[in-house]
Amino acid sequence: MQLTLWTYEGPPHVGAMRVATGMEKLHYVLHAPQGDTYADLLFTMIERNAKRPPVTYTTFQARDLGSDTADLFKTAVRDAYARFQPQAMLVGASCTAELIQDDPGGLARALDLPVPVVAVELPAYQKKENWGANETFYRLVRAFAGPVERTPGGPRCNILGPTALGFRHRDDVREITGLLTRMGIAINVTAPLSATPADLVRLADADFNVVLYPEIASSTAAYLDRQFGQKSTKVIPIGVGATRDFIVEVAGLAGIDATAVLAESQSNLPWYSRSVDSTYLTNKRVFVFGDASHAIAAARMAEQEFGFKVVGLGTYSREFAREVREAARLYGIEALITDDYLEVEEQVAALQPELVLGTQMERHIAKRLGLPCAMISAPMHVQDFPARYAPQMGFEGANVIFDTWVHPLMMGLEEHLLGMFREDFEFNAAPSHLGASATPARVPEPVLETVAAQAVPDSSVQPQPAGPARWAPDAEKELSRIPFFVRGKARRNTEKFASDQGLTLITVETLYDAKAQVGR
Amino acid sequence: MNQIAPVAALRSGGCGDAPILRERGQREVFCGLTGIIWLHRKIQDAFFLVVGSRTCAHLIQSAAGVMIFAEPRFATAIIDERDLAGLADANDELDRVVGRLIERRPDIKLLFLVGSCPSEVIKLDLSRAAQRLSRQMAPDVRVLSYSGSGIETTFTQGEDACLSSLVPELLAEAADAAPSLLVVGALADVVEAQLGRLFTAIGIQDVRFFPPRNSRDMPKIGPNTRMLLAQPFLAETGRLLEARGAQYLATPFPLGVEGTTAWLQAAATAFGVNQDHFDRAIAPARDRATGAVARHRAQLEGKSIFLFPDSQLEIPLARFLSRELGMKLVEVGTPYLHRQHLAAELDLLPEGTSLSEGQDVDLQLDRCRAAAPDLVVCGLGLANPLESEGMTTKWAIELVFTPIQGFDQAGDLAELFARPLVRRMKLAV
Ligand code: SF4
Numbered sequence: 001m002q003l004t005l006w007t008y009e010g011p012p013h014v015g016a017m018r019v020a021t022g023m024e025k026l027h028y029v030l031h032a033p034q035g036d037t038y039a040d041l042l043f044t045m046i047e048r049n050a051k052r053p054p055v056t057y058t059t060f061q062a063r064d065l066g067s068d069t070a071d072l073f074k075t076a077v078r079d080a081y082a083r084f085q086p087q088a089m090l091v092g093a094s095c096t097a098e099l100i101q102d103d104p105g106g107l108a109r110a111l112d113l114p115v116p117v118v119a120v121e122l123p124a125y126q127k128k129e130n131w132g133a134n135e136t137f138y139r140l141v142r143a144f145a146g147p148v149e150r151t152p153g154g155p156r157c158n159i160l161g162p163t164a165l166g167f168r169h170r171d172d173v174r175e176i177t178g179l180l181t182r183m184g185i186a187i188n189v190t191a192p193l194s195a196t197p198a199d200l201v202r203l204a205d206a207d208f209n210v211v212l213y214p215e216i217a218s219s220t221a222a223y224l225d226r227q228f229g230q231k232s233t234k235v236i237p238i239g240v241g242a243t244r245d246f247i248v249e250v251a252g253l254a255g256i257d258a259t260a261v262l263a264e265s266q267s268n269l270p271w272y273s274r275s276v277d278s279t280y281l282t283n284k285r286v287f288v289f290g291d292a293s294h295a296i297a298a299a300r301m302a303e304q305e306f307g308f309k310v311v312g313l314g315t316y317s318r319e320f321a322r323e324v325r326e327a328a329r330l331y332g333i334e335a336l337i338t339d340d341y342l343e344v345e346e347q348v349a350a351l352q353p354e355l356v357l358g359t360q361m362e363r364h365i366a367k368r369l370g371l372p373c374a375m376i377s378a379p380m381h382v383q384d385f386p387a388r389y390a391p392q393m394g395f396e397g398a399n400v401i402f403d404t405w406v407h408p409l410m411m412g413l414e415e416h417l418l419g420m421f422r423e424d425f426e427f428n429a430a431p432s433h434l435g436a437s438a439t440p441a442r443v444p445e446p447v448l449e450t451v452a453a454q455a456v457p458d459s460s461v462q463p464q465p466a467g468p469a470r471w472a473p474d475a476e477k478e479l480s481r482i483p484f485f486v487r488g489k490a491r492r493n494t495e496k497f498a499s500d501q502g503l504t505l506i507t508v509e510t511l512y513d514a515k516a517q518v519g520r
Numbered sequence: 521m522n523q524i525a526p527v528a529a530l531r532s533g534g535c536g537d538a539p540i541l542r543e544r545g546q547r548e549v550f551c552g553l554t555g556i557i558w559l560h561r562k563i564q565d566a567f568f569l570v571v572g573s574r575t576c577a578h579l580i581q582s583a584a585g586v587m588i589f590a591e592p593r594f595a596t597a598i599i600d601e602r603d604l605a606g607l608a609d610a611n612d613e614l615d616r617v618v619g620r621l622i623e624r625r626p627d628i629k630l631l632f633l634v635g636s637c638p639s640e641v642i643k644l645d646l647s648r649a650a651q652r653l654s655r656q657m658a659p660d661v662r663v664l665s666y667s668g669s670g671i672e673t674t675f676t677q678g679e680d681a682c683l684s685s686l687v688p689e690l691l692a693e694a695a696d697a698a699p700s701l702l703v704v705g706a707l708a709d710v711v712e713a714q715l716g717r718l719f720t721a722i723g724i725q726d727v728r729f730f731p732p733r734n735s736r737d738m739p740k741i742g743p744n745t746r747m748l749l750a751q752p753f754l755a756e757t758g759r760l761l762e763a764r765g766a767q768y769l770a771t772p773f774p775l776g777v778e779g780t781t782a783w784l785q786a787a788a789t790a791f792g793v794n795q796d797h798f799d800r801a802i803a804p805a806r807d808r809a810t811g812a813v814a815r816h817r818a819q820l821e822g823k824s825i826f827l828f829p830d831s832q833l834e835i836p837l838a839r840f841l842s843r844e845l846g847m848k849l850v851e852v853g854t855p856y857l858h859r860q861h862l863a864a865e866l867d868l869l870p871e872g873t874s875l876s877e878g879q880d881v882d883l884q885l886d887r888c889r890a891a892a893p894d895l896v897v898c899g900l901g902l903a904n905p906l907e908s909e910g911m912t913t914k915w916a917i918e919l920v921f922t923p924i925q926g927f928d929q930a931g932d933l934a935e936l937f938a939r940p941l942v943r944r945m946k947l948a949v
Binding site (some may be wrong): 001002004007010011014032035036037039049051052056058065079094099125128386389 | 539553592670
């Protein structure tokens with residue numbers, strides 16, 4: 001049993017839903033109790049899908065247990081087929097149905113439906129959402145992909161991995177499709193997103209695979225390699241450097257020359273980063289956390305394309321722990337592999353980064369600690385599905401990321417001016433583009449983002465206990481002269497320094513001793 | 521659970537004995553775990569530990585949007601493979617998790633172990649675990665248990681189950697104690713305060729709310745307790761309180777001007793309050809509410825509305841919408857219909873209202889599309905898909921999370937239904 005406050009990933013059947021909802025003409029019948037229908041709102045409310053997910057839940061109740069849950073399941077499959085007329089059916093169990101062992105696959109096959117039925121077994125007490133998506137996609141491809149005659153013509157590839165409820169998947173697909181097209185490569189099938197079961201049948205009609213999200217497509221890519229000898233890309237094209245590497249890798253797989261594409265492909269990031277107003281970004285300390293692919297890519301961009309210093313790197317994707325550990329070694333740090341939100345929070349609080357690059361969870365951690373934050377990975381909230389075109393991948397993705405990561409930071413010149421004018425009582429010391437609410441709060445505050453309005457105020461939040469050392473009035477005054485955006489850090493560092501030194505009174509001297517010691 | 525009391529003697533007229541469509545297909549509703557979202561904020565020294573799966577943890581987190589506190593007062597003990605191997609093991613694991621939790625949160629005085637589908641299917645006996653842990657941690661922490669599982673409870677029934685588990689904790693009031701009024705069901709603090717002031721004005725002094733904000737302030741209960749249900753989904757809690765001697769006051773629920781008046785009147789009558797005094801005491805708030813509701817009537821009058829089953833608030837809401845706002849009821853769905861507690865509400869519904877209990881969501885969607893109502897009240901999974909088909913919707917869950925009871929919320933309640941229609945008219949894109 002594991003004590004869990006917040007979870008990065010849902011259960012594995014939610015991964016299966018992401019695959020099914022991304023696809024067309026596939027219907028998923030899930031043996032599950034009524035409460036599990038909450039998963040629909042992830043798609044209809046967070047991603048704002050206009051259609052219900054193609055999922056039928058059996059919603060068995062206690063009174064059905066032991067008597068007719070199997071019949072209930074068969075009826076649900078039969079009715080769903082009759083109503084939705086899919087090309088294929090996917091069937092499986094959620095955590096509760098796994099325990100009652102009704103064998104959804106066997107029951108569905110016994111119905112002799114005129115379409116193929118694919119059963120996925122997703123061990124809910126061991127595995128999580130991304131694993132579930134990976135397994136489901138693999139099972140579908142295994143069931144459908146077969147030998148086909150190669151369409152004559154130039155190089156062709158499949159794009160593998162995008163699903164519903166993915167972090168910018170739709171926009172990434174558009175960006176990478178454009179890039180591959182400019183390289184003269186035809187796209188055979190993009191899957192799961194927007195593919196039908198019939199499309200999966202002809203996956204072999206491609207020379208190689210572009211794997212955009214290994215968390216979802218790694219098993220499928222390995223299978224297609226074994227079965228049809230299709231190699232796949234390893235580079236995730238996030239960032240200017242990685243996109244260029246990706247172009248070279250793709251050109252190698254396609255047997256074409258990439259020189260022209262590399263020469264004409266442009267992003268504004270390199271110039272924006274070189275522009276002198278970006279000097280202030282140098283060695284800003286960043287903490288990176290997300291799924292493995294996005295975290296590794298973000299760390300590389302942070303170091304090489306923004307000139308930041310990566311002080312923390314981690315992932316909740318245990319399946320890719322090795323890759324993240326390797327990446328962390330590049331920055332001389334130890335990777336944080338955990339799905340325990342509290343552990344992540346502890347590390348962020350200890351590292352006091354100047355920017356947090358993370359998921360929805362890190363956004364809340366950062367808000368509480370008064371740190372700037374930008375999103376790089378799922379899980380995410382409704383505001384992370386922007387109306388505008390906002391890919392993460394390719395050259396346009398690099399532009400989007402430049403704007404996104406710099407936005408929460410103080411502009412370089414502004415930072416300087418704040419320092420100059422901070423004594424002016426009329427001066428409102430908050431970054432002008434963020435509004436007053438951006439002022440970091442030192443005391444943890446509850447962060448509310450409920451779906452609906454909240455009825456009852458909460459009074460559970462206690463202020464942090466005061467540190468053991470007392471601040472002398474002149475030291476407190478000196479502290480107030482320090483710009484607000486580093487004041488919290490200076491206070492914490494000084495208090496820690498004082499307690500390490502066993503001091504009970506913090507004077508102006510202590511403040512500067514601490515500054516000299518801690519430095520950065 | 522939620523044993524339905526025998527149909528009480530129903531008055532004639534209204535929908536009291538109207539036939540009802542009962543369906544047993546796919547139910548698109550939350551399970552009882554969802555109640556934790558508002559309950560943990562109501563009882564402020566209580567902690568809710570769900571014993572369940574990753575699905576349960578994900579459900580609460582998704583239904584709440586993300587509501588992250590320095591430390592939330594709920595969590596999930598996620599059952600894993602090792603626990604499934606043997607039950608003795610699972611109990612030890614539970615003790616360990618609870619121990620860790622209490623160490624982190626010494627401020628917790630009341631801990632609920634909340635059962636889920638997995639814990640019930642593997643027959644993990646949480647009531648025994650609660651007794652054991654309560655003994656171990658007495659007197660600092662009281663440990664109780666209830667089920668919020670989806671195989672046993674639907675959405676708001678979670679609150680019913682939670683409050684039911686608290687009833688045996690209430691101390692007995694002496695048989696000769698002065699009469700007191702017990703208001704049952706979680707209400708927003710602002711609503712509680714307003715109602716408290718009204719009761720004082722009416723002349724009912726001893727008013728207690730259940731659940732209380734602090735677990736150490738549990739109301740006493742006895743034969744002189746008169747009980748007003750503030751929520752229509754408290755079947756089991758009501759039954760248990762009656763078994764402890766409380767006198768159930770039959771009344772419509774305090775939604776809208778009419779409902780609130782009747783609800784307060786039921787208490788006033790039980791306490792022998794002079795009618796003139798009562799009328800004068802509530803007049804200012806009542807008149808204010810009447811004006812506030814009237815402002816939205818033009819927007820809603822004559823419009824048709826279809827309610828999908830969600831919180832069991834549907835029938836009182838339908839009564840308010842039809843009688844105070846002049847809306848036409850196409851279908852009123854409810855997950856469960858408790859005939860006794862809703863008798864007064866059913867009597868007030870227009871004759872011939874189509875009621876449905878339970879759900880087969882695809883069939884119900886077919887009926888909804890065929891009827892093409894002006895407004896649909898439904899869950900979050902259905903709202904956007906219906907909007908994209910051109911319908912106007914109101915999310916049902918907002919009716920549970922927003923203060924809507926009492927006079928001073930009546931206008932807000934009307935506005936919740938008017939807003940989607942106003943918006944649809946306004947948008948020109
Ligand atoms: S329906 Fe059951 S398994 Fe699903 S979230 Fe609710 S309690 Fe957990």
